[in-house]
Amino acid sequence: MLTYERRCAEIIHQTSLLVSSLDGADLGVQVPSTPDWTLNQLVRHVGLAHRWADMMIRERVAEIPYDRNQAQELDSYVGEKASEVVPWLVEGAASLSEALSEVDPDEMIAVLGGHPGPRVWSRRMTHETVLHRWDVANALGVPFELDPEVARDTLIEWTDLALPFAFYRWPEQTAPLVGPGRTVHLHATDADAELVIDLTDSRPVVRHSHEKAAVAVRGPVVELALAVYRRRPVEGLEVFGDAELLDLLLDRVRF
Template sequence: MGKLSYERHCAEIVNQADLLVSALDGADLGVQVPSCPDWTVNQLLRHVGYAFRWADDMIRERWPEVDFTRSMSLDVTAYTDEQAAVLGPWISESAQSLASALQAVDPDEMIATLGGRPGPRLWSRRMMQETVIHRWDAVNALSVPFEIDSEVAADNLTEWSRFALPFAFLQRPAETSSLVGPGNTIHLHATDFDCELVIDLTGPMPVVREEHEKAAVAVRGPVMDLVLAVYRRRSVDGLEVFGDRDLLDRFLERVRF
C-alpha cells in the first residue's frame, strides 16, 4: 500500500527531475511560484538542484549524521535571470549523480542518519518526493499540465505521514499539541489507488495505520489530490469530506511542511 522499493526511489529521482526539466522549454523562469510565494521558478529550480547536491555529498562523503547547515538549498533568493538551457542540464546531472551515489551504497548503511534511521533509504525516498512536490509547484506556476503515476503519488502520501507529519509535531509542539484529544482521528482514503491512512491523534505523537477504519473525519479523493491537500497545495474543497471538518482544517493548518 503506497510504498516503492529503494531501487524505484533512486530511479524516480532521475525520472521526476527529467519530467521537471521537460516542462521548462520556453518558460519564463522569473514568474512567482504561487505555492512557494517567496520564490520564482528560477529560485525553486536552484532549491531542487542544491537539495540533490547536498544529499549527494552526504552519501558520497558518508557523513555520520545529517547537517542541514551545509545545504545551499536553504537560501536561493540571489538567483535571478537564469535560463532553462543552463538550469535544466544542471538539475538533470545533479539528480543522476545523487541516484548513482545512492545505488553505490547499502540502503541500510548508517550514514546521513536522521532520528536513528539509515540515511540512504530515508533520503532516497525524501528526495524523490521533494522532487514530485516541487515539480508540481513549477508546472502549476507555468500553467503546464501535471501527470503522475498513482503508485508514485501513493508513496508520496505514505512518506509524508512517516516524515513530514512527525516532523511538524516535533518542530511546532505548541501548535500541534491542540490537535491531540480523545477520538481525534483522520482517515485519508484514495479513490484511484489502494492507499488508506488513519492518523491517530489521541496520544502525544501521531500514530499512522495503513488500513480502513472509521475516524472522526474522513477525506476521499484521488491520491495526488490528497497529497496536494496535506502539503497545502490545494484546499479540500471538491474532495469528499465526512465528519469533523473543523478538526481537519486545524490539522492541515498546523502540520504544514
C-alpha cells in the first residue's frame, strides 16, 4: 500500500491533475457518474470534503463530527467559473496535506472504525480525489490515467472500507450476498493485487491471496478499481464463474 507520506503528497497531486482538466470547461454540465451534480457542484464537493478532513485533523477532534461535513450541501453552487473554484480547491488540498504532515499518523484523532484518523483520512481523501478526478474527466471526455500503485491502493481501500461499511450501514441490502461458497476473487493483471472476498459469513472477510472462488474478475488494476467503485461496467474485464454474484456485489456495495 502507499505510504502515509505518499498519500499526503497524492492529495495535492491528484487535485492538480483534476483542475488541469477544468481550464475553459463549462462547469454547468451534468456529471454522468454523479447525475445530481454539475461539475461546479462536484468540484465544491471535493473541496468541502478536503476542508472537513482538514478541520478534524487540525482541531484534533476525538469523534468524527458528521454534522460539520458540508460536502453534500451543494444546491447553492451554481454559475461559478473555473477561475473562481480552482484556486479554492488547490488551496484546500494543500492545507489538508500540510495538516496531515504535521501530526503523528497513528494519533487517535477523528478515529474511524477503531483506526487512527490521520491514516484513514489521508487515504480516504486521496481516493476521494482520484475517483472524482475520473468523474471530471469522464464528464468532459478527456483522457484519464492513474499510476498503478495508486490504483492498487484505491482497490484495496474499497475492500478495507467501502465493503465493511456497506454491510454495517445496509444489512438488509447486503444480506443476499451471504451464503455457502460465496467468494469473489479480484485479480489485477498488472500489479501485485489479488484479493479474495469471503462472503460465507455475516460479515465479509478479505484475504490477500490467490484462491479459487465462486467468481473471479481479472483486468488492469486501474480498471478493477473503477469497476468496484461503479465508475465502469465489468464488461471488457475477464469474468469467470458466477457473474451474477459479482454483479450483485457491485450493486449492493455502495459508498
